[in-house]
Amino acid sequence: MAVSVDEAVGTRPARDRTPRARRFGGRGRAVLEVALLTVLAAVMLFPALWMIETSIKENRDVYAIPAKFFDFKVTMDHFKDVFVASGGGRSTLSDSFLNSVVVAGASTALATVLGVPAAWAYSRFAVKAKKDQLFFILSTRFMPPVVVVIPIFLMYRQVGLIDTKLGLILIYAAFNIPFTIWMMKGFVDEVPAEYEDAAMLDGYTRLQAFWRFTLPLLLPGIAATAVFALIFSWNEFVFAIFLTSSDSVRTAPPAIAGLIGGTTVDWGLVAAASVVFALPVLVFAYLVRRHLVAGVTLGAVRR
Amino acid sequence: MSDPAPLTTDHPGQVASATPPAPGRSRRSRRLSDRGLAVAFTSPALLLLLAMSVFPLLWALYLSFTDYSATRGGPAQFLWFENYTAILTSPQVHQRALTTLVYVVGAVTLQTVLGFAIAYLISRRTHGRGLLTTLFLVPMMLSPVVVGLFWRFMLDAQFGVINSMLGSLGLGQVEWLTGQRTALISLILVDTWQWTPFIMLIALAGLTAVPTYLYEAASIDRASEWFRFRTITLPLVWPLLLIAVLFRAIEAFRLFDLVYILTSGGPGVSTETLSFHVYKVAFLGFNTGTASAYGILMVLVVIVLTQLYLRYLNKLKED
Numbered sequence: 001m002a003v004s005v006d007e008a009v010g011t012r013p014a015r016d017r018t019p020r021a022r023r024f025g026g027r028g029r030a031v032l033e034v035a036l037l038t039v040l041a042a043v044m045l046f047p048a049l050w051m052i053e054t055s056i057k058e059n060r061d062v063y064a065i066p067a068k069f070f071d072f073k074v075t076m077d078h079f080k081d082v083f084v085a086s087g088g089g090r091s092t093l094s095d096s097f098l099n100s101v102v103v104a105g106a107s108t109a110l111a112t113v114l115g116v117p118a119a120w121a122y123s124r125f126a127v128k129a130k131k132d133q134l135f136f137i138l139s140t141r142f143m144p145p146v147v148v149v150i151p152i153f154l155m156y157r158q159v160g161l162i163d164t165k166l167g168l169i170l171i172y173a174a175f176n177i178p179f180t181i182w183m184m185k186g187f188v189d190e191v192p193a194e195y196e197d198a199a200m201l202d203g204y205t206r207l208q209a210f211w212r213f214t215l216p217l218l219l220p221g222i223a224a225t226a227v228f229a230l231i232f233s234w235n236e237f238v239f240a241i242f243l244t245s246s247d248s249v250r251t252a253p254p255a256i257a258g259l260i261g262g263t264t265v266d267w268g269l270v271a272a273a274s275v276v277f278a279l280p281v282l283v284f285a286y287l288v289r290r291h292l293v294a295g296v297t298l299g300a301v302r303r
Numbered sequence: 304m305s306d307p308a309p310l311t312t313d314h315p316g317q318v319a320s321a322t323p324p325a326p327g328r329s330r331r332s333r334r335l336s337d338r339g340l341a342v343a344f345t346s347p348a349l350l351l352l353l354a355m356s357v358f359p360l361l362w363a364l365y366l367s368f369t370d371y372s373a374t375r376g377g378p379a380q381f382l383w384f385e386n387y388t389a390i391l392t393s394p395q396v397h398q399r400a401l402t403t404l405v406y407v408v409g410a411v412t413l414q415t416v417l418g419f420a421i422a423y424l425i426s427r428r429t430h431g432r433g434l435l436t437t438l439f440l441v442p443m444m445l446s447p448v449v450v451g452l453f454w455r456f457m458l459d460a461q462f463g464v465i466n467s468m469l470g471s472l473g474l475g476q477v478e479w480l481t482g483q484r485t486a487l488i489s490l491i492l493v494d495t496w497q498w499t500p501f502i503m504l505i506a507l508a509g510l511t512a513v514p515t516y517l518y519e520a521a522s523i524d525r526a527s528e529w530f531r532f533r534t535i536t537l538p539l540v541w542p543l544l545l546i547a548v549l550f551r552a553i554e555a556f557r558l559f560d561l562v563y564i565l566t567s568g569g570p571g572v573s574t575e576t577l578s579f580h581v582y583k584v585a586f587l588g589f590n591t592g593t594a595s596a597y598g599i600l601m602v603l604v605v606i607v608l609t610q611l612y613l614r615y616l617n618k619l620k621e622d
Contacts, residue, residue, distance in 0.1 A: 033424050033427060033428075034428075036424060037421070037424050037425065037428070037435065040417075040421055040424075040439075041435065041438055041439060044438070044439055044441070044442060044496070044499070044500070045438060045441065047442070047453055047454065047457060047496065048441050048442070048445075050453075050457060050464055051449075051453050054456070062462075063462045064462075065461070065462055065467060066467045066470060066471055067462075067464040067467040067468070114347045114348040114351060115348055117344035117345075117347075117348075118344055118345045118347070118348040118349070120344060121340065121341045121344035121345045122345065124341075125337055125338070125340070125341040127341050127345065131617075133345075133349075135613045135617075137348075137349075137352065138609075138613065139606070139609045139613070140352055140356040140357070142553050142557070142605055142608075142609045142612075143356065143360070143557075143602060143605060144556075144557035144559070144578055144581075144598070144601050144602065144605060145557065145559060146557075146559045146578045146579075146581050146582050146585075146598070147363065147578075147581060147598030147599075147601055147602055148356065148359055148360070150363060150366075150581075150585050150591065150594055150595060150598060151358075151359035151360070151362040151363045151366070151595070152355070152359050153373070154362070154366075154373060154591070155358075155359060155362065170351075170355060171355055173351060173355075174351050174352055174354075174355030174356055175355075177348050177351060177352060178352070181348065205336070206336065206337060206340055207340060231444065234446070235445075235446035235447070235448075236446075237446065237447060237448050237560040237563075238559055238560055241563075242586070253446055253448040254448075256448055256449070256452065257448050257451075257452065257564055259452075260452065260455070267456050270452055270453075270456065271453070271456075274449040274452060274453060277446065277449060278444075278445050278446070278449050281444050281445065281446070282441065282444055285440070285444040286437065289437060289440075292440065292504060293504055293505060293508045296443065296501060296504065297505065297546070297547075297550060300546070300550075300616055301505065301508070301543065301546060301547075301616075301619075
């Protein structure tokens with residue numbers, strides 16, 4: 001029974017076997033685990049790689065049977081088609097990308113401007129029924145979009161917001177505010193309230209204390225939160241397809257989905273448009289990778 | 304407000320940088336202004352939420368008691384609970400509910416098992432953890448539009464790459480999106496592909512938070528690996544995993560975009576979930592009143608699930 005402490009503590013997944021058997025079993029098992037992980041990673045990544053491959057293939061090779069994995073001709077035509085219309089000039093797809101930038105940017109800005117102060121107030125003050133309010137705020141985010149869009153559609157038709165960028169910006173801001181408040185409250189909780197108390201002892205008002213001392217410390221958190229809000233608005237599809245119809249307003253997700261409406265589908269173009277659409281998201285997601293757990297659970301889980 | 308403010312500042316550098324205005328506010332007026340500030344800071348966000356989330360739902364609630372139609376216009380007639388009884392007794396709706404149930408249970412179960420397995424495998428590696436995690440997370444960050452479109456292309460019965468690979472392995476071709484049974488399975492598979500990383504990410508957060516000394520203590524006691532997994536790993540990760548599972552269940556229940564793009568509910572109605580059916584009633588049938596009642600019933604289910612989710616979340620936070 002004499003197990004030396006060194007041996008037990010040395011390797012983290014320490015095993016209770018003789019050293020020799022352990023080395024063999026451990027290595028065999030590690031190889032198996034790495035192999036399994038590699039296979040799983042390949043399966044998870046294959047569709048993304050296939051999408052990139054399709055976007056640079058010539059049409060002939062896109063529809064080849066059996067599928068061509070390596071020996072295909074590389075072309076950038078599909079990417080050109082994404083941005084340039086067949087007769088020259090800007091394509092409708094590129095317009096929709098611009099619309100997406102405007103809508104996602106403006107709605108994120110609005111959600112941040114409204115959400116950050118609210119998060120600070122919920123973190124610092126004894127608001128009445130605080131917990132209930134916060135849970136209510138989060139639960140609005142869980143409403144099925146198809147259900148919400150019916151009355152929103154009627155409401156927008158009434159006030160003339162249907163098929164406008166402003167309409168989309170407002171609904172996306174409303175849909176990002178619960179996330180912003182929950183995510184930011186976590187960041188505000190991490191900044192000690194004593195900083196503000198100290199500033200107030202020096203004669204600043206509470207508002208000045210927030211503005212001058214707390215807000216600068218929150219900037220990295222605000223940036224991360226805004227990036228997530230940007231991704232959510234950028235990827236959103238349901239509201240976009242029901243609340244907009246004209247090319248000058250339509251954002252990228254419904255525009256890309258519209259590419260498969262006709263009788264023949266140019267899958268090379270779909271792939272290229274998808275790559276252009278997904279690339280910024282992946283870059284942004286990489287930038288906020290440290291906050292991913294909090295981000296994807298809408299700020300509810302923090303580790 | 305609660306504790307008296309500390310007399311010394313921890314970060315004199317920050318405070319000293321500006322010239323402070325003259326002090327001299329009583330505690331009382333400060334408390335009052337705090338309350339004012341709290342209201343001023345929270346109400347704009349709450350107002351937007353009320354206007355864009357609560358008010359529409361109340362309107363839908365009102366419409367659900369009428370025979371209003373968005374195209375016909377004209378005054379709506381009150382039907383009271385007729386819409387609700389029509390939906391609750393409709394065999395069509397029952398079928399959609401069953402489809403949704405199969406889809407939610409199938410997809411979430413698959414995601415949980417796979418996601419947890421991947422997280423467990425990654426947590427046992429010491430090198431390349433960050434890179435592996437990042438690679439596995441790619442599907443989750445993609446828009447459902449991109450995911451749906453692309454899988455539609457890959458699952459195409461004629462020139463899809465999946466059937467092509469099956470063919471070169473000597474296996475038969477599968478009608479992924481056009482077969483009655485297989486279409487729902489395809490939907491579950493695609494959703495699993497996209498959301499397994501979500502479970503993995505949260506399970507990984509739980510797994511890496513398990514203190515190492517627990518394992519060390521167990522290995523000193525010569526506990527078997529399965530015993531360690533069952534008595535240390537699982538109980539510590541379980542609460543977090545449950546949060547992730549509930550979250551996914553809510554999301555899967557309200558899923559619309561993937562169905563719309565991948566199968567449009569077809570073939571026939573084999574992949575029509577409740578969300579998709581609501582859409583058809585509202586935007587293709589223009590029975591706005593019925594669709595509203597249908598939607599309100601879905602909202603009730605979501606509220607129950609959300610309450611469950613928030614209760615567990617609360618419990619997790621208090622521990």
